[in-house]
Amino acid sequence: MSPHKTQPGNKKESHRVVRRRNEQAEIDSIETKLSNPDAFAGAKYFNDLPISDRTKDGLKKGGFTQLTEIQRKALPLALAKRDVLGAAKTGSGKTLSFLVPVLDILYRSHWNSSDGLGALIISPTRELAVQIFEVLKKIGRTHTFSAGLVIGGKEFDVEQERIARMNILVATPGRLLQHMDQTVGFNCDNLQVLVLDEADRIMDMGFQRTINAVVENLPKQRQTLLFSATQTRSVKDLARLSLKDPEYVAVHEKAEHSTPQKLTQHYVVCELQDKLDILYSFIKTHLKNKVIVFLSSCKQTRFVYEAFCKLQPGIPIIHLHGKQKQTKRVDIFRQFSHSQHAVLFCTDIAARGLDFPAVDWVVQLDCPEDADTYIHRAGRTARFDAEGHALLMLLPTEKDGMLEELKNKKVPIEEIKIRADKQKSIQTQLQSFCFQDPEIKYLGQRAFVAYMRSVYLQRKKNIFKVTELPADEFAHSLGLAGTPKIKFVKKAEKTLGPAKVSAIPSSDEKEEEKEEETQKTKTKYDRMFQKRNQDILSEHYNKLVDYEGDKLGDGDDDDFMTLGRVDHALESDSDDNMKESKADNLSKRQAKMGKKELAKRSSKGEKLVFDEEGKPHQLYEMVDEADFLKDGDAKAQKDAFITETGELMKTADVDDKAMAKQKRAEKKMKRKMKEKEAREMASGNGGSDQEEFESDDEDMDQDSSSEDDDDQEQGKQQKRKWFQKATSDDDEEESSTKKRVLQVDQPETIQDQEALALKLLGGL
Numbered sequence: 001m002s003p004h005k006t007q008p009g010n011k012k013e014s015h016r017v018v019r020r021r022n023e024q025a026e027i028d029s030i031e032t033k034l035s036n037p038d039a040f041a042g043a044k045y046f047n048d049l050p051i052s053d054r055t056k057d058g059l060k061k062g063g064f065t066q067l068t069e070i071q072r073k074a075l076p077l078a079l080a081k082r083d084v085l086g087a088a089k090t091g092s093g094k095t096l097s098f099l100v101p102v103l104d105i106l107y108r109s110h111w112n113s114s115d116g117l118g119a120l121i122i123s124p125t126r127e128l129a130v131q132i133f134e135v136l137k138k139i140g141r142t143h144t145f146s147a148g149l150v151i152g153g154k155e156f157d158v159e160q161e162r163i164a165r166m167n168i169l170v171a172t173p174g175r176l177l178q179h180m181d182q183t184v185g186f187n188c189d190n191l192q193v194l195v196l197d198e199a200d201r202i203m204d205m206g207f208q209r210t211i212n213a214v215v216e217n218l219p220k221q222r223q224t225l226l227f228s229a230t231q232t233r234s235v236k237d238l239a240r241l242s243l244k245d246p247e248y249v250a251v252h253e254k255a256e257h258s259t260p261q262k263l264t265q266h267y268v269v270c271e272l273q274d275k276l277d278i279l280y281s282f283i284k285t286h287l288k289n290k291v292i293v294f295l296s297s298c299k300q301t302r303f304v305y306e307a308f309c310k311l312q313p314g315i316p317i318i319h320l321h322g323k324q325k326q327t328k329r330v331d332i333f334r335q336f337s338h339s340q341h342a343v344l345f346c347t348d349i350a351a352r353g354l355d356f357p358a359v360d361w362v363v364q365l366d367c368p369e370d371a372d373t374y375i376h377r378a379g380r381t382a383r384f385d386a387e388g389h390a391l392l393m394l395l396p397t398e399k400d401g402m403l404e405e406l407k408n409k410k411v412p413i414e415e416i417k418i419r420a421d422k423q424k425s426i427q428t429q430l431q432s433f434c435f436q437d438p439e440i441k442y443l444g445q446r447a448f449v450a451y452m453r454s455v456y457l458q459r460k461k462n463i464f465k466v467t468e469l470p471a472d473e474f475a476h477s478l479g480l481a482g483t484p485k486i487k488f489v490k491k492a493e494k495t496l497g498p499a500k501v502s503a504i505p506s507s508d509e510k511e512e513e514k515e516e517e518t519q520k521t522k523t524k525y526d527r528m529f530q531k532r533n534q535d536i537l538s539e540h541y542n543k544l545v546d547y548e549g550d551k552l553g554d555g556d557d558d559d560f561m562t563l564g565r566v567d568h569a570l571e572s573d574s575d576d577n578m579k580e581s582k583a584d585n586l587s588k589r590q591a592k593m594g595k596k597e598l599a600k601r602s603s604k605g606e607k608l609v610f611d612e613e614g615k616p617h618q619l620y621e622m623v624d625e626a627d628f629l630k631d632g633d634a635k636a637q638k639d640a641f642i643t644e645t646g647e648l649m650k651t652a653d654v655d656d657k658a659m660a661k662q663k664r665a666e667k668k669m670k671r672k673m674k675e676k677e678a679r680e681m682a683s684g685n686g687g688s689d690q691e692e693f694e695s696d697d698e699d700m701d702q703d704s705s706s707e708d709d710d711d712q713e714q715g716k717q718q719k720r721k722w723f724q725k726a727t728s729d730d731d732e733e734e735s736s737t738k739k740r741v742l743q744v745d746q747p748e749t750i751q752d753q754e755a756l757a758l759k760l761l762g763g764l
């Protein structure tokens, strides 16, 4: 029992009163100790610090006993209600450096549900917010605060309902501001603590204005804690705006290296076209490891994921990128966290802050944009006091520039060579995947363009040299038969091997040029395949067109480069398909022409026979003359054929006419029914219940689709994602939505988590 605790003095004193008195004594004692926070500079354990028994209990239950360096330095100051600007290496324990003060400061203020919002934690990404929320749940379950996640990706009005009741919120900037603007009853006037986590990333992601607007809505009299892994200028700017006389806590500033001590770091210099072979060989030799592979775009991530799944290397493969639905991303985060051996292909969405336990290797397949991004990516392994390895793949053209950057940032990294005998080529397999599966080929093309684009867009031109990339070889290494044509929207005209790069001179002219380009690239096949109902290939092609359409919304890849012409070898395919297209697939032009005119213009049908090699021949070429004459002379055979075919056509014509008549009758009937209903409505009788119900359903569909519009992958409503596996995102989504309706015991979605957290943390 703590020294400040007392027993009930007399029977009339309720346990509640005693508890209150004990709590107050504990709080008084803590406050006294915190009048000199420097006295705790040498603390080793959480128990040595002046924090509440409840928080200590939560920390113990969460498995946290010993302090990390940043915690030792930042906690006494933050607990003493000072503004803190904290900077420490990745994986050094910054999260607890602000969560412990948040809980304890509210506790010391006797915060309860009627006091409203007491602490606000802002994180740049949803994943990170979820992660912070989970740690909060872990250590905060001994308190009685209510806590919520405000990260978008779920219904705004549901959040609106709950947000006003929360004591602690973990939020992403955009969604938070939306609530500040639109949610009546969301009041931050009492806010005690504001936390800005991953401040460097908040700034990198362009949230400066949003944060400024959020801060404007907060009371000036508050405590602010700002944490960051790197101390950039923009972080200092942010600190100037939001902190008051802050205490600077930069624990690793004087350290020899900026990366964790137990992180072993290597780089390998290789050609672009060899990267996937090296990656595959690496994975095959690390099957008993947990590996994260960073790529530079969502499209590459998807392609490499799909292709490697098909290669079946013998280890679970998952992928994470910004185009996945929020729930899917959270699922993947959990799945990888709980895996012992797995490979995660991902974009930089997973580079900062995410805390996957026990990652053995971080492989940077594509060069990071700068040394800070390298440090963040590599920091996904060797966290806390664990060991880890990082491997960076550099192109010969990237080597000097990137190594110089890393040296300046105090990153100790050494070169290793790949043993040629250990390297296995997967190019033939990728080629055959692309050949057999147009979807893989399509993904490969997109990956190619996305990679080129990402290199082109890099700011550091001394490292990233797009014109020196071996475009053809790279395309082949992805399994593509030809190099997709790409266009840069930029001043100078450049050519990448045979891949033509056309130019758009200035932003003013951009739109015009774009239009022109669109006109130019509309070949016969473009036009033909835009008619959705033609054939399978057209559907495949339409996806390309659809995704090009996506570009406005997704802002990811394609507004800078586009696939000018698609390497499908479509010509013969499409001609055949056109021949086979049925009458109801006629183009508008053909339909206008009328059947008779069309019949006049079109050539007569020919009967062809295919030889063993698949080559077509006229019928007579394949028949021996003697055999042919057995059935009578040529003229007689011709007459018999015409009579027989004529009869068949007559029958077919009768059937067609009967069918057309029936359709007309059905149409007429429908029209009459509609007219009748309209008359009834006008005379005051509403439509049937059934109809009302159906139209409600339609609205619901529309709502649910718009709810997902942050996710470009969804593309067309109701349309199955073409690149998915049998257990697709859609299926999972659907089942998780169903689950949401049911009472859940185990938290599976963010809502479940929140509900659980409410139970655990709060007494609403």
Ligand SMILES: Nc1ncnc2c1ncn2[C@@H]1O[C@H](COP(=O)(O)OP(=O)(O)OP(=O)(O)O)[C@@H](O)[C@H]1O
Pocket: 063, 064, 065, 066, 067, 068, 071, 088, 089, 090, 091, 092, 093, 094, 095, 096, 228, 229, 352, 353, 354, 355, 379, 383, 384
């Ligand atoms: N005192 C502690 N005792 C044991 N484990 C700890 C302690 N503090 C933090 N950890 C663990 O160390 C890991 C890294 O912590 P955390 O995510 O807070 O680091 P970070 O500094 O925020 O990293 P990043 O900059 O990458 O976000 C987590 O798994 C966390 O559970």
